[in-house]
Amino acid sequence: MDHTRSLRVAGLIGSIAALALLWVASSLTRLVPFPPTAVAARVVRLTPGDLATFFIDTLGHWALRLLTLGALMAALVIGAEALVVTSSGSRPRPGIAAVMLGIVAAAAAFVDPTFQPDPLYVIAATVFAGALYAGVAGRVHRRLAAEEQGADEVRRQTIRLGLMGGLALAAFGGGAGWLVRRLAGPDTRVVLSAPVSPAASPSRGAFPEVAGITPEVTSVADHYEVDINLLPPSLEANSWTLSIAGRVSEPLELSFDELQERFEIVEEYATLACVSNEVGGDLVGHSRWGGVRLKEVLAAVRPMPGGEDVVLKAADGYSDSIPLEVATDPRVIIALSQNGRPLTREHGFPCRLRVPAIYGMKNVKWLQSIEVSGSDYSGYWQERGWSDDATVKTQSRIDVAGEDRAARIDEQTWIAGVAWAGDRGIELVEVSLDAGTTWEAAQVREPLSSVSWVQWAFRWTPREARTVTVACRATDGEGNVQTARLAQPHPDGASGYHEVAVSVT
Missing domain, CATH: 3.90.420.10 (Oxidoreductase, molybdopterin-binding domain)
Structure with missing residues (x-):
């Protein structure tokens, strides 16, 4: 192994160890942001509208995850190269590299707009991380350099042990950090005042039980979560x-x-x-x-x-x-x-x-x-570039179409789903069995409130073997029929009919 490569390997392993330590520190207190995610958070907020929209349209909610991964990979590359650029001839200077990286990490910690870092805590965390980097990188490089020419197997073992040790430390740090973040979030055990006007379920007629239809009330765990943060803010009610x-x-x-x-x-x-x-x-x-x-x-x-x-x-x-x-x-x-x-x-x-x-x-x-x-x-x-009006469009979705998108001739089966229209309510849901040429009314369950979605169901008995394109559409409480015009979410919400193919045998 040449000298430059051994420096990079040693710097990489040192970086893994130092970043694992910083991750644990950021998990223990909100006064110390994790530098790679802090940089990623700042990039999110500085990204021009057209570019942000392109990545959201292309990658969806993977955009944030990939950005975070990219920031982490960049941090590892910087850590590996730092040992190379600070070396003097054949002699590495991990202490100087650690100081340089510590300054960069400390500066990065202050760019996250969701944190209010404490300078003393940040300095302390970066000093410890820098010392760990210098110690690990220096030790790994000495082990590599100590082997004479011809001892390739020993060097390979050293690299493997170093990388495995570094990755194990990172995995431990990541796992510990994740656990701490999950356990050390805000204390949500607050006292809620009893509602003067509690939500009440209206008296409603019968509605069929259809396996696979979305539950009428979404559990907290199953409710979607979308925001611009890599990690959600942690606020305490007693100081908020x-x-x-x-x-x-x-x-x-x-x-x-x-x-x-x-x-x-x-x-x-x-x-x-x-x-x-x-x-x-x-x-x-x-x-x-x-x-x-x-x-x-x-x-x-x-x-x-x-x-x-x-x-x-x-x-x-x-x-x-x-x-x-x-x-x-x-x-x-x-x-x-x-x-x-x-x-x-x-x-x-x-x-x-x-x-x-x-x-x-x-x-x-x-x-x-x-x-x-x-x-x-x-x-x-x-x-x-997203809509300022942002009025919810009339939408409907198919949750169930036969049994796993399959049906049998002359056997009854269900087509069912949900429909919503913001504060306008749903008046009618229709189902098409010919890709939107003709429509038949579905049974609609009475909503829990004027701003609730509705469940709907349609009983279907196919008569011939073929592939059927099933579609649904809704009419809101103001008489507006869901549009067939296909549109992407940007800038004001997606539109079009939800269609699924059902194989009839």
Whole structure:
């Protein structure tokens, strides 16, 4: 092995060990961000709108994961090359490389907009990581250099042992970091005030039990999660406050308990859909949300004349807005609970907005401030070319079509699924068995609320052996029929009929 290659190998193994240590440190405290993910988070926010949209359209939710992986690989390459560029002739200088890398890592830790790092903690973590890098890289290089020419097998064993040891340390650090993050999230065991107006299930007629149809109420664990963070913010309810200011006569700042004490708690079943959901996709859910009406909170601060937008800002630096007219709809709430329990960290604990009429990107999580603005406000995704209106489109989805997309001649089978339309409700769902040429009405279950999705089912008996293209479409409560026009999610939500092929034998 040549001298440069042995330096790179030693630097790589040292980098693995140092990054594992930094990962554990970042897991133990939010005062020390993990440098690669901090850089990735900053890149996310600096990416131009057209480029961000291209990657989202091309890679979907893998875009963030691949960006994080790329930042981590870059950190390993930098660590490996640092030992090469700082060497003096044939003599490595791991201490100098460690100092250089420590400065870079410390600087990177401060670029993540979702963290408020403590300089002393960051310096301490990078000093320990640098010392580990210098010790591991120096030891591995000495072992490699000590072997004379001809001892290739010994060198190969040294490299294997070094890489395996480094990877084992990284795996241990990653596992320990993941475990700590899962266990050391915010304390969500908060006291929720009982709702004055609890959600109630209406008296409804019979609806068939269809195996495989999406449950009417989505569990918290199964509800989709989408945000711009590599790791969700961790906020404690006992130190969190909500600021309501801007063009208002009486600004307010409320603690978690004060928010519940001052305003009535209400509950309502409501659908939440992501603007990036594909036709037939699963980035949509339906839960029982509890919280306070935004309308009442705004009434308490008395907005001044000329207010146009209500700007919503989150703990992770994310922001968006909704028109003041929408904000005063009594169905818009500052949500504190989901399905009767406090919000989880991933779903915005301690509070988030819930706006039934509008896609999830404007249902801001980790909410910290509400501002009444006298002008139109462009939020994070609007600056990147996504819709400011963001009204949920009328959509329907097929969950069940025969048995695993197969049916038998003259045997009854089910076609079933769900349909939603924001705050407009669903009036009718139809099924086509000829790719949209003709349509037949499906049975629609009465919704749990005016802003709920509906389950639907259609009994079908195929009469001949062939492949049938099954499609569905919905009509909302205002009489608008779901459009057949195919459109990608960008910029204002996907559209088109969901179609599946069923083989009849």
